[in-house]
Amino acid sequence: MAAAVFFGCAAIAFGPALALVLLTVAAEPLRVIVLVGGAFFWLVSLLLASLLWFVLVRVGAQAEPRPQRGLLLVGAAASVLLQELFRFAYFKVLKKADVGLVTISEDGRSPISLRQMAYASGLSFGIISGIFSVINILADSMGPGIVGIHGDSPYYFITSAFLTMALVLLHTFWGIVFFDACERRRYWGLGLVVTSHLLTSGLTFLNPWYEASLVPIFIITLCTGLWAFVTAGGSFHNVLKCLSCKQEDDSTVMMYSALQVPCED
């Protein structure tokens, strides 16, 4: 049972992330670098948030459990805000890198587009966030034990796995939307992402009551996914075209008069 739970929960939590990485990121060196860089930025944000929480706990050291939970709430909120701040910082860093890549490229185009960087950075935030949330739980699930023997929910592992999966996907979508909003200076988009993240994190505070936390979080994931899809340029038409596997008409035309090939899109 232990190994089954471990592999099952690991697959639930990281299956989509692994598939995304293997199919879209692993082949391109620049995307892998963006991935690792994003993980680093997230880690730094977590470090600062933990420092803040630690200081708060030390300061309020004599308090009873209720304020401890309140401090945890404050710590979590601070962590969310810091994560978004560092997402913005990563956006700035990637913009600078993009400029650098453009200046040294042959044809004036960067080898990686900002959208790809947004996707990779969102995915990286998601993966590292998911890993840090759930890896110790997965490691414990390998060993012997009884879940919820002290009255907690017996569904701890599976709900953790689903929450992690949702979080990974959410971070990916937030990354895409966030970068796009920053790029087009639509700051309401930024605010919406931050609010959505705070809301998600807040919903997990309801946690043994899974109907109230898991279901809304998945609804939020779905909506954010659609929003990210639209932001990235997707549409119903695109989906149909992709599903029908039709070959794209070659829309480039050779201009014989000038003996030039028009630039590729």
Added chain:
Amino acid sequence: MTELSAHLPQFQHGQLTENFPDNHLSNTQESMASALFNTDQNDSCERRRHDNTERRRNDNPDSETNGQPQNIQQVVEQDEEEDEELTLKYGAKHVIMLFVPVTLCMVVVVATIKSVSFYTRKDGQLIYTPFTEETETVGQRALNSILNAAIMISVIIVMTILLVVLYKYRCYKVIHGWLIISSLLLLFFFSFIYLGEVFKTYNVAMDYITVALMIWNFGVVGMICIHWKGPLRLQQAYLIMISALMALVFIKYLPEWTAWLILAVISVYDLVAVLCPKGPLRMLVETAQERNETLFPALIYSSTMIWLVNMAEEDPEAQRKASKNATYDKQAPANQTRNEDAEADDGGFSQEWQQQRDNRIGPIESTPESRAAVQALPSNSQTSEDPEERGVKLGLGDFIFYSVLVGKASATASGDWNTTLACFVAILIGLCLTLLLLAIFKKALPALPISITFGLVFYFATDNLVQPFMDQLAFHQFYI
């Protein structure tokens, strides 16, 4: 003791100076006999030599053109742009080519630490760290660990200086013998112990005859692959395995505080040895440059093997090498003094040495002799080589110290997997940053300091700050 170098092809003043966008991370290698600490700074210069000769062989197609003054400027600019772009293109690919083996080595070390309890069990200490850490007071423990680290680092410095002296006085046989003995010890003795412990962990019944056969085959093939020729992947795998074995020995026999202190001190030493004018590393590099030779092909992880593939064409390569070396040697003495400063921050990266040589040759005006020499270069049959096949080299000492850091983190951290992963990401980012700095500054830079610093910061921060926070959150199943 790791150095990165970037190559940029430059076409200056009618002379082709070749920079190959190989990235070289030379590293100090600890060859581990019970009494050998071998820092391979000379490896780096050897590697550089090696690379330079390889570069000579892998000529850029541009070498065919002669130096005409009118075209020089445009060609220089165009080449510089191409080179910069090539550098970055190669840079990203090279970073990944380094990520993969470093990750593999760390995975092997962490997997072993987590499963085989032998490497986390306290069974005494090395003679280089004689002071125990089982003391009564914290102050005493701190003092003992400082003393241990001091002794260890002095041993390393002494060994390095010994190596420099040996190299300077051309005692090549001694150095070769030293290397062979240490790799023999690693491949046979340490792997035998490792195998035994793995069998004990999984309770596998085994007889001595089978073990002898396995270890014999493993060791002999390893010696052949590492010191002579072999399939590239096999050689890479063996180098990763011996680095992992070495790292495991360190993790087992270095007590906790000593290990962290040694890591910190060694990255400082790396920084100093690479950037200071009178460092043994630099002296080694300069000596190697003067002699224009390589020494230690066995202690470098290489990601491609193009030159080995061309083994059959030894003679044309040698001829080309000879003619090119002649060309360069002519101009070398003239620019020796001018380039003292430029070489000041050379740290044993072969690319760097390349660059220095290129810098040396660059400012020289094109003379009739040099132009004739360039035009006399035989046409390169290897110019059709795909530049993207140029590989990356990394010294094994880097592998070892990165793995020691991550392994120690996984062995002793209370945050367990979180700490291990944080250190892993930190080291990868340090590697990435070092390569980036290299591409920007185009100077020799030590690769250990940044990664180890990030790793140490992340280890202590994650273990003491992040772990309790994440623990509390996981306890209540709160997600951030």
